[in-house]
Amino acid sequence: MTNTLVLPADETGLSQAASLLRAGALVAMPTETVYGLAGDARNDLAVARIFEAKNRPRFNPLIVHLAQVEQVATLARMTPLAARLAAAFWPGPLTLVLPLAPGNGLSALVTAGLETVAIRLPAHPVARALLARFGGPLAAPSANPSGRISPVSVAHVLAGLEGRIAAVVEGGDCAVGLESTILDASGAVPILLREGGLAREEIERVLGGAIGVASPDGPVTAPGQLRSHYAPRGSLRLNAQDALPGEVWIGFGPGCPGTDGLTLSPTGDLTEAAAALFHALHRADALAGAGGRIAVAPVPDAGLGRAINDRLKRAAAPR
Numbered sequence: 001m002t003n004t005l006v007l008p009a010d011e012t013g014l015s016q017a018a019s020l021l022r023a024g025a026l027v028a029m030p031t032e033t034v035y036g037l038a039g040d041a042r043n044d045l046a047v048a049r050i051f052e053a054k055n056r057p058r059f060n061p062l063i064v065h066l067a068q069v070e071q072v073a074t075l076a077r078m079t080p081l082a083a084r085l086a087a088a089f090w091p092g093p094l095t096l097v098l099p100l101a102p103g104n105g106l107s108a109l110v111t112a113g114l115e116t117v118a119i120r121l122p123a124h125p126v127a128r129a130l131l132a133r134f135g136g137p138l139a140a141p142s143a144n145p146s147g148r149i150s151p152v153s154v155a156h157v158l159a160g161l162e163g164r165i166a167a168v169v170e171g172g173d174c175a176v177g178l179e180s181t182i183l184d185a186s187g188a189v190p191i192l193l194r195e196g197g198l199a200r201e202e203i204e205r206v207l208g209g210a211i212g213v214a215s216p217d218g219p220v221t222a223p224g225q226l227r228s229h230y231a232p233r234g235s236l237r238l239n240a241q242d243a244l245p246g247e248v249w250i251g252f253g254p255g256c257p258g259t260d261g262l263t264l265s266p267t268g269d270l271t272e273a274a275a276a277l278f279h280a281l282h283r284a285d286a287l288a289g290a291g292g293r294i295a296v297a298p299v300p301d302a303g304l305g306r307a308i309n310d311r312l313k314r315a316a317a318p319r
Contacts, residue, residue: 005167006154009126013169018133020166021046026053028143028157029130030171031122033093033179033197034278035151036065036140037165038130047107047139053164056146061112062139063095063180063223064119067131075104075137076117082185088206091123093180093197097222110139116186118222126171142179143168147229149281149315152177156282177275178307182222184214193222195307197274229314230278232285232294236316238309240295248288250280252297259287264297270304277308281315 007013009030017027024046026039037054039046041064051058064075069086072078076098078086085096097116100106104117111117122128131138142150144160151157152174181196183203190211192200204210243249243259251258253268264273264280284294296312299305 004158004162004165006158007167007169009129009169009171014126014130014133017130017167017169018135021134021138024049025166026050027130027166028151028154028161028168029127029138029140030124030169030174031065031127031140032124032174032176033122034174034177035143035154035157035168035171036122036127036138037143037161038065038138038140040134041110041137041139042105042107044107044109047109050139050141051109053161054141054144054146056141058109059112060146060223061114061118062110062141063182064106064110064117064137065127065131065140066119066121066137067128069121071137072098072119074101075106076101076119079185079187081188081190084206085183085185085190085203086121089198089202091121091128093123093176093178094203095120095180095182095194095196095222097182097184097186097193099186106137107139116184118182120180124171124174126169130169141223147231149230149232149285150179150278152275152278156278159282173279175275177277177279178304178311179223181307183211184222195310197304197307199303200306201303229317230281230311231315231317232281232288233290234285234288234292234294236312237293237295238312238316239298241297243295244293247293247295248284250284250294250296252299256297258297259284262287264299264308270300270308273299274304274308277311
């Protein structure tokens with residue numbers, strides 16, 4: 001493949017990106033969570049190219065992105081539970097797993113053979129504009145090699161996928177910085193499948209009670225459930241109060257500055273830390289080098305901190 005194009009998020013750039021997608025090519029697009037690697041979700045070849053470009057295992061399903069909630073009915077059955085959640089949180093960083101509708105037209109690769117499909121309406125204006133121009137569903141996992149640190153800037157996308165995808169649309173840094181929260185809303189009981197950019201407490205507030213949480217030892221039914229994911233090239237040590245010799249240290253909170261001021265949040269703000277997480281991991285990975293060692297300060301395991309710790313635990317898992 002030729003060099004990856006970097007397209008501006010203007011009328012010309014978005015039209016070119018939509019044309020590439022209609023032709024079955026892959027285009028990375030910004031969302032409020034991370035950059036997604038988009039391909040036509042109805043085109044078997046395009047979806048196969050997503051798995052090939054990322055070196056992603058085929059049993060790992062993809063999230064389908066839509067521009068309008070009215071489009072959901074063409075692909076899936078909107079349960080009463082899903083309708084409540086969609087009204088509260090779409091567009092935004094929430095993915096709902098729903099029962100597939102007959103005649104949905106999706107590539108079977110998108111759902112990994114499951115009878116459900118994961119759907120999201122992103123809030124980022126560039127993603128929404130591209131989806132509107134394309135006019136259909138886009139499968140879009142994170143735009144990075146499978147298992148590696150997620151991309152929250154164009155530079156991150158190009159570092160991992162340059163020459164392997166047709167284009168990336170410039171949309172600045174991702175504001176949320178964590179992948180979407182994934183909730184199984186296929187029945188009457190909500191089950192959290194992946195912590196993410198929407199805190200569990202916000203969902204429970206809308207639903208008026210606690211939600212279930214999927215077992216970490218269960219089958220893979222949604223993206224982001226693999227034990228090893230989001231990983232740097234070297235090792236990662238968690239809950240580090242300071243750095244050992246030779247480690248790059250990512251700090252968090254007052255009095256915990258990290259290596260060369262590398263911190264998730266100097267004030268201990270979890271929203272700031274979520275937005276900074278993948279930026280910090282990319283920078284630490286560059287400082288540590290291949291086979292280097294990274295340490296991360298403790299992060300409170302509440303609210304968005306649960307999603308941050310989820311990513312860090314998977315990044316530190318054996319590969």
